[in-house]
Amino acid sequence: MIKENIHNLVVKQNQFFETGATLPVETRIAYLKKIKEYILKNEDVIAAALRADLGKSPYESYLCEIAVVLAEVNFMLKNIRKLTKDKTVATPFGQQLSHSYVKAKPLGTVLIMSPWNYPFMLTLPPVIDAVAAGNTCVVKTSAYSPNTGYAVKRMLETIFPPEYVTVLTGGRDENACLLDEKFDYIFFTGSKKVGRLVLEKASKNLTPVTLELGGKSPTIVDETANLKIAARRLVFGKGFNVGQTCVAPDYVYIHKSIKDKFISLVKEEIERQFGDCLHNEDYGCIINDKHFKRVCSLIDPDKVVCGGNSDPETRKIQLTVMDNVTWDDAVMKEEIFGPVLPFLTYENLDEVIAAIKGFDKPLALYIFSEDKNNIKKIHDSCSFGGGCVNETDIHVITTAMGFGGVGESGMGQYHGKCGFDTFTHYTSIVDKMSWIDLGQRYQPYTKLNIWFSRNMNFGSTIHKTLKTDYKAAPDSFFDLLGFYFKKKND
Numbered sequence: 001m002i003k004e005n006i007h008n009l010v011v012k013q014n015q016f017f018e019t020g021a022t023l024p025v026e027t028r029i030a031y032l033k034k035i036k037e038y039i040l041k042n043e044d045v046i047a048a049a050l051r052a053d054l055g056k057s058p059y060e061s062y063l064c065e066i067a068v069v070l071a072e073v074n075f076m077l078k079n080i081r082k083l084t085k086d087k088t089v090a091t092p093f094g095q096q097l098s099h100s101y102v103k104a105k106p107l108g109t110v111l112i113m114s115p116w117n118y119p120f121m122l123t124l125p126p127v128i129d130a131v132a133a134g135n136t137c138v139v140k141t142s143a144y145s146p147n148t149g150y151a152v153k154r155m156l157e158t159i160f161p162p163e164y165v166t167v168l169t170g171g172r173d174e175n176a177c178l179l180d181e182k183f184d185y186i187f188f189t190g191s192k193k194v195g196r197l198v199l200e201k202a203s204k205n206l207t208p209v210t211l212e213l214g215g216k217s218p219t220i221v222d223e224t225a226n227l228k229i230a231a232r233r234l235v236f237g238k239g240f241n242v243g244q245t246c247v248a249p250d251y252v253y254i255h256k257s258i259k260d261k262f263i264s265l266v267k268e269e270i271e272r273q274f275g276d277c278l279h280n281e282d283y284g285c286i287i288n289d290k291h292f293k294r295v296c297s298l299i300d301p302d303k304v305v306c307g308g309n310s311d312p313e314t315r316k317i318q319l320t321v322m323d324n325v326t327w328d329d330a331v332m333k334e335e336i337f338g339p340v341l342p343f344l345t346y347e348n349l350d351e352v353i354a355a356i357k358g359f360d361k362p363l364a365l366y367i368f369s370e371d372k373n374n375i376k377k378i379h380d381s382c383s384f385g386g387g388c389v390n391e392t393d394i395h396v397i398t399t400a401m402g403f404g405g406v407g408e409s410g411m412g413q414y415h416g417k418c419g420f421d422t423f424t425h426y427t428s429i430v431d432k433m434s435w436i437d438l439g440q441r442y443q444p445y446t447k448l449n450i451w452f453s454r455n456m457n458f459g460s461t462i463h464k465t466l467k468t469d470y471k472a473a474p475d476s477f478f479d480l481l482g483f484y485f486k487k488k489n490d
Helices: 002-018 025-041 043-054 058-084 124-132 146-159 172-180 192-204 227-243 256-274 289-297 349-357 372-381 416-422 447-455 477-489
Strands: 087-089 098-106 109-113 136-140 165-168 185-189 209-212 218-221 251-255 304-306 320-322 340-346 364-368 386-389 424-432
Touching (some): 025 058, 124 136, 256 320, 349 372
Parallel strands (some): 185 209
Antiparallel strands (some): 087 098, 304 320
């Protein structure tokens, strides 16, 4: 029954897309405005759902979830007319007289599968991007965050008809049935294990995918760093959502000469920012018992220098610092995804680079340093999705840059224009005048034609990329004629 219902839903979305109802820019704008209005009117409801699932405080819910979604929808509302406009590009010499342009077209019906750790912030932005690009969407929320999933479902069902955007809840059965369907694009955020399954299923239909995964994201603190600032920002980045963040600092490589001083500052910052973690109402909880037990099992009491305690009833774990950790410890064998921060020491930066390059490419990398050469060396040597210098986490909350992984940490990007591009196919079109036809390309191939083609660089572009409208000054006489006759014919 589940399989049949899902199949019928996808068929209806395909049919609705084929009507062209999602194409008008004004329609897209109207729905984006409805999303914004709904969020602004229902902030309390959304925050309450996040509190129920993850123990997030209202302020943290706004800061890391609601505000990020509002930024994405504001970007699209401001830029959608420009993003959807046909863009004139240069025309090769051999294609004159012509007008070459690129047309942004939606992909069709897309599947968006979101995770539980940021169940609002990691669900709505790809939906906003897909709608702005003109697609229909099937959204699958995580079963681990049912309260926020229901809030998202109620929101999108209030705004959209089901054939345009619909939300499915449930667990593995629903996921399996969805992945058996043929979509025009799949956008998945979650674990590597499930990401591999998504990619395998998508390959059967040659469906393109974006995979937003994770990994062990390193933080490097060298001997030139501002240690007080580094400690404050590191604790913030690790403590946010109690470490259940795909770009959270997973472990710290600290220079041997400053280790003791820095760990002391980190302990002070944990006390200053969170106090008694287990009784702090603004300090979140682990999502469920399974993950609570997993994170607790990674803590080695013999290496704990701060924290280490937990409460099974509330699923809270103190922000825990472990020292003298090696790559043989359990905590270094997997992505932690919880409030445990292991420290490793180094003396030479080459040691750090070799260790990072010896494992899967991380989703994020952070370096605290005042030495520009060290920063450049790390960035030039290591491959990673994105990151910060003298900061953590915040590179993911801007619409000005794309966010995504590389290698094992994911593929594809979104946010801002990158998000629009993800759900768009750019169709290349040459519109050629028919009142004249140069004969150099036709048989019979005469010596004159061959000479002309070789010496006039027949296949190359002889001018710069043009602006996106006909008011731009053309770069050649051929462009002038092409624009003139194109405009006249229009």
